[in-house]
Amino acid sequence: MITFEGVTKRYAGGTVAVADLDLEVPNGEITVFVGPSGCGKTTSLRMINRMIDPTEGRILLNGVDVATVDPPTLRRGIGYVIQQAGLFPHRKIVDNVATVPHLLRWDKRKARERAMELLELVGLDPGLAGRYPFQLSGGQQQRVGVARALAADPPVLLMDEPFSAVDPIVRTSLQDELLRLQSELRKTIVFVTHDIDEAIKLGDRIAVFKVGGHLAQVAGPATLLADPADDFVREFLGRDRGIRRLSLVTAGEVRLRDDNLIAERTDVVEARDRDAPWLLVLDKDSRPRGWARTSELPAAGTMAEAALTPYHGFGRDDSLRGALDAAVLSVTGLAVALDGDGRAVGTVSREDLLGGLHG
Secondary structure, three states: EEEEEEEEEEOOOEEEEEEEEEEEEEEOOOOEEEOOOOOOOHHHHHHHHHOOOOEEEEEEEOOEHHOOOOOHHHHHOEEEEOOOOOOOOOOOOHHHHHHHHOOOOHHHHHHHHHHHHHHHOOOOOOOHOOOOOHHOOOHHHHHHHHHHHHOOOOOEEEOOOOEEEEEEEHHHHHHHHHHHHHHHHEEEEEEEEOOOOHHHHHHHHEEEEOOOEEEEEEOOOHHHHHHHOOOHHHHHHHHHHHHHHHHHHHHOOOOOOOEEEEEEEOOHHHHHHOOOEEEEOOOOOOOOOEEEEEOOOOOOOOOHOOEEEOOOOOOOOOOOHHHHHHHHHHOOOEEEOOOOOOOOEEEEEEHHHHHHHOO
């Protein structure tokens, strides 16, 4: 879909922002440009839609040199999302989303209908359509920015650190929403970030840039973490790249134990016979209430009367990293696997989770 052929960007004075870049961005995938400040990742992105023109080399979009295409025409066929959304403050949300359709002279009703469809697609209440950007939260504004970029159904979407200005909780939500949208739409996305965790979570392929605009390595997340190309990539990934690999492995295949699950109606005498230092007490719907230490159970009664310690759970679709985090947080060293309805299906230890990475 997008090909960089010997692309260099040199500014007056001799500063090189991008140096002899050769790179292919596959169709229908998310390619993440990541690296430290001043490495040329944003410059490379902006050369795709000719916000910046290269000094040397060429960029092909579907085999066509973008330098031969009128910039406004080129940009109308490429979605563009930036940090803090960049919405027009004097326009209502529905009109912001319909910006490109209006430029393409769509019928007003068609443009509005498309805008309303997209607000729902990105998870926004259609009731927000009549508001202005300042009346929305930062996360809502970013969703509007994504909706606007998708309005004319462009095959290519450029995203320049779109989630970096929001808090971590909203950022995670936006990342999940982007992955959900991509699973439905299969756009060709170029995503710029300085956050390696974001790159690993979102990218089908990751292009690591180093200062001076040099491309250090291009690879899928698993390959990148397992086999860095050089010391720069290794240092950029950080000393905890082994832990980061856990985010790429699903917890769904981890072997669980259920011998330490116990119903709250169970008699404590029976519970003390269990060969487990901790027992996870379940309510009548099999949802966990908390951990009970077997050695500290009351002399009589049921497990409903036992003193409980909080549990930490994970979903079976979560990553191994999420499951390990739950186990580390738990004083028992055990994480609780939950189904989609919040029912406990088993537990797993820190040691077994780490073993699952190598198994």
